[in-house]
Amino acid sequence: MTDVIEGPAHVYGDNVDTDVIIPARYLTTIDPAELAAHCLEDLDPDFVKRCRFGDVIVAGRNFGSGSSREHAPIAIKASGIACIVAESFARIFYRNAINVGLPIVECEGITDGAESGQVFRVDLAAGVVENVARGRSHAATPLPSFMKEILDAGGLMPWVKRSLDAGGEVSVGVSADEPVQADWRLD
Amino acid sequence: MPGQTITEKILARASGNEVVRPGDLIMAKVDLAMGNDVTAPVAIARYRELGIENVWDPAKVALVPSHFSPAKDIASAKLGMTMREFAYEQGIEHYFELGRGGIEHILLPEQALALPGHVIIGADSHSCTYGALGAFSTGVGSTDLAAVLATGKIWLRVPESVRFVYEGVPNPWVIGKDLILSVIGLVGDEGCSYQAMEHTGPALGHLSMDSRFTLTNMAIEAGAKSGIVVPDQITLDYVKQRQELHRRFTDYYVYDSDPDAEYAATHTVDVSALEPQVSLPSLPSKSQPVSTAERVKVDQVFIGSCTNAKMEDLRIAAHILRGRKADPRVRLMVIPATQEIWKQANREGLLDVFAEAGATVSTPTCGPCLGGHMGVLGPDEVCVSTSNRNYVGRMGDKTAKVYLVNPAVAAATAVLGRLSHPDEIGVEAPRLNTVGELV
Ligand code: SF4
Numbered sequence: 001m002t003d004v005i006e007g008p009a010h011v012y013g014d015n016v017d018t019d020v021i022i023p024a025r026y027l028t029t030i031d032p033a034e035l036a037a038h039c040l041e042d043l044d045p046d047f048v049k050r051c052r053f054g055d056v057i058v059a060g061r062n063f064g065s066g067s068s069r070e071h072a073p074i075a076i077k078a079s080g081i082a083c084i085v086a087e088s089f090a091r092i093f094y095r096n097a098i099n100v101g102l103p104i105v106e107c108e109g110i111t112d113g114a115e116s117g118q119v120f121r122v123d124l125a126a127g128v129v130e131n132v133a134r135g136r137s138h139a140a141t142p143l144p145s146f147m148k149e150i151l152d153a154g155g156l157m158p159w160v161k162r163s164l165d166a167g168g169e170v171s172v173g174v175s176a177d178e179p180v181q182a183d184w185r186l187d
Numbered sequence: 188m189p190g191q192t193i194t195e196k197i198l199a200r201a202s203g204n205e206v207v208r209p210g211d212l213i214m215a216k217v218d219l220a221m222g223n224d225v226t227a228p229v230a231i232a233r234y235r236e237l238g239i240e241n242v243w244d245p246a247k248v249a250l251v252p253s254h255f256s257p258a259k260d261i262a263s264a265k266l267g268m269t270m271r272e273f274a275y276e277q278g279i280e281h282y283f284e285l286g287r288g289g290i291e292h293i294l295l296p297e298q299a300l301a302l303p304g305h306v307i308i309g310a311d312s313h314s315c316t317y318g319a320l321g322a323f324s325t326g327v328g329s330t331d332l333a334a335v336l337a338t339g340k341i342w343l344r345v346p347e348s349v350r351f352v353y354e355g356v357p358n359p360w361v362i363g364k365d366l367i368l369s370v371i372g373l374v375g376d377e378g379c380s381y382q383a384m385e386h387t388g389p390a391l392g393h394l395s396m397d398s399r400f401t402l403t404n405m406a407i408e409a410g411a412k413s414g415i416v417v418p419d420q421i422t423l424d425y426v427k428q429r430q431e432l433h434r435r436f437t438d439y440y441v442y443d444s445d446p447d448a449e450y451a452a453t454h455t456v457d458v459s460a461l462e463p464q465v466s467l468p469s470l471p472s473k474s475q476p477v478s479t480a481e482r483v484k485v486d487q488v489f490i491g492s493c494t495n496a497k498m499e500d501l502r503i504a505a506h507i508l509r510g511r512k513a514d515p516r517v518r519l520m521v522i523p524a525t526q527e528i529w530k531q532a533n534r535e536g537l538l539d540v541f542a543e544a545g546a547t548v549s550t551p552t553c554g555p556c557l558g559g560h561m562g563v564l565g566p567d568e569v570c571v572s573t574s575n576r577n578y579v580g581r582m583g584d585k586t587a588k589v590y591l592v593n594p595a596v597a598a599a600t601a602v603l604g605r606l607s608h609p610d611e612i613g614v615e616a617p618r619l620n621t622v623g624e625l626v
Contacts (some may be wrong), residue, residue, distance in 0.1 A: 007291050015376060015470065016579045017509070017579075019558075019576070019578045019579070019581045020578065020580055020585075021556075021578055023558065024254075024557040024558045024559050025558065025559075025563075026583075027254070027255075027264060027559075028255065028260065028262035028263045030228055030232060030261075030266075032227050042579060042580040042585040043579070044546060061377060062376055062377040062380075065376065065377065065410065066312065066407075066576060066578060067311075067312050067557070067576075068226065068310060068311055068312040068314075068326045068327060068328050069225065069226070069328070070226070070229055070328035070329040070330060071225075071229070073328075074229075088377065088380065090380070091381050091412055092312055092326055092327060092328060092407075094325075095327060095328060095331060096328035096330065096331075096577075098328075099328060099330035099331060100292050100330060103444070112225055123596065141245050144212070144341075146212075148310060155330065156330045156331065156333075156334055157233050157236050157237060157333065157334070157519065159337065160237065160334050160337060161236070161238075164237065164239070164338075165472055169213070169214075170334070170338045170340060187343060187344040187381065187412070187563065
């Protein structure tokens with residue numbers, strides 16, 4: 001996974017739920033390309049046409065609320081979106097995105113003055129998101145290191161496989177030198 | 188050291204710790220893992236990537252065709268086949284074929300598979316429903332389910348708990364649905380993000396398990412990770428009856444929250460001040476008393492879903508519909524949540540009441556709740572529904588409008604053809620006992 005992602009944004013408001021990301025009428029397939037062909041069509045019918053590989057989504061609060069359908073982050077990832085930055089995420093979507101290897105960053109204030117087409121620069125390692133057009137940087141909620149590990153492995157399955165192949169226990173590997181952050185609220 | 192909440196105690200046991208605190212990252216052992224016909228096929232594909240032959244414990248896995256079942260087209264038939272073949276291959280006995288199952292969130296408690304004190308992980312967002320039994324249960328996606336199928340464990344962050352204390356005696360026509368709609372209106376659509384909603388207080392003593400399942404079912408609509416009710420006699424009687432009926436006697440664990448447990452917030456709700464609620468399109472948090480809502484004309488009334496298609500719900504709806512007809516312009520559809528409920532409603536003559544009122548009565552399925560099949564809404568259509576989500580496009584076309592209500596409001600609306608308070612029908616409200624019967 002690259003640590004720095006830079007691309008033009010598709011900007012949306014609050015409560016973008018998984019029913020509008022990929023409506024139930026398309027849930028009879030599990031093929032990522034077919035899902036991507038209908039991504040966000042009830043919210044933004046032109047998204048599929050406009051979206052280019054490496055673009056980012058910038059959105060308001062509670063992104064990905066509702067249904068647990070993993071088809072939602074799969075559709076977004078297969079559309080070419082490199083990263084989602086939102087004011088906040090619904091927790092199942094958050095887990096699902098990490099699990100399918102789609103970088104996702106919670107960043108308060110990111111929708112201030114955000115407009116579709118502006119270039120955003122996301123530094124995953126540093127935990128900084130920059131609205132390049134406006135020259136404004138925002139601090140992102142840091143990812144716990146084991147979630148970074150999952151992303152780096154390409155998702156939860158490769159991560160679990162690695163632990164299993166090593167004959168080890170699957171564990172979130174919280175160590176003494178990384179105290180648990182009680183204010184970290186992303187599951 | 189402060190006490191622990193019921194959620195913390197369950198997660199401590201499941202992770203082999205004496206004590207856990209909000210914010211702790213744990214690996215929890217899973218007592219029951221569930222997938223349905225939409226989520227399991229993706230999970231099975233992910234599981235195959237691991238190259239493992241056998242799931243960790245087939246007796247702790249439940250697979251339930253519910254969303255597009257009976258198969259609505261060839262593609263959904265294939266999803267069902269994937270799940271069915273996996274169940275046979277893996278020796279998963281808790282696979283519920285059509286005609287023997289229903290909607291998972293009502294089915295698993297009914298079958299004594301979801302039990303108090305257990306950790307239940309379901310690949311469906313409404314898996315929070317099982318919390319009504321005093322279990323920790325939460326919804327995940329398919330990849331998380333795949334990892335559970337392989338390892339029997341899941342990573343979790345121990346959630347803060349938010350306490351809702353219900354006081355007073357519920358008014359006529361007020362059931363669990365009205366409590367939770369008003370609470371979601373109070374806290375907002377992400378008001379309990381990442382948190383456990385703990386429902387407590389004396390008013391719960393008036394609520395049947397059927398009503399409590401609705402309380403915890405909609406935790407996700409407040410963004411919560413889980414909803415939970417501390418087990419009491421009503422819970423234990425229900426579990427005993429279910430275990431005896433299905434001859435399943437898995438051990439379970441009854442926990443309570445310590446008096447000095449810590450909560451992120453405590454909200455007190457006076458249920459005697461509540462009347463039947465309606466959530467206006469297109470967010471569950473847009474709830475208000477039915478009496479103050481505009482009397483919109485409706486095209487469809489749906490009494491179904493994992494939220495309100497249990498015996499109590501059907502009895503209340505039939506109480507209003509008995510001897511009455513649905514407005515000629517309204518399509519009324521009733522879909523009992525499970526086969527067992529369908530059979531019981533049949534024995535009680537309720538299905539006949541619905542049919543005489545001009546309703547369709549269908550086999551258990553999620554169907555219209557997610558705009559899947561069997562009653563998808565067209566452009567600009569208005570639907571009053573007993574389900575849990577009224578998002579844009581949820582039940583069909585993106586211009587359709589969905590109003591969320593309890594089954595009494597739904598039935599009254601069907602009769603009058605516009606959003607209605609059950610009092611407008613002129614039938615006395617039924618009194619309910621704590622097993623969901625009208626007395
Ligand atoms: S009835 Fe509706 S909310 Fe419940 S599981 Fe089915 S689709 Fe989901």
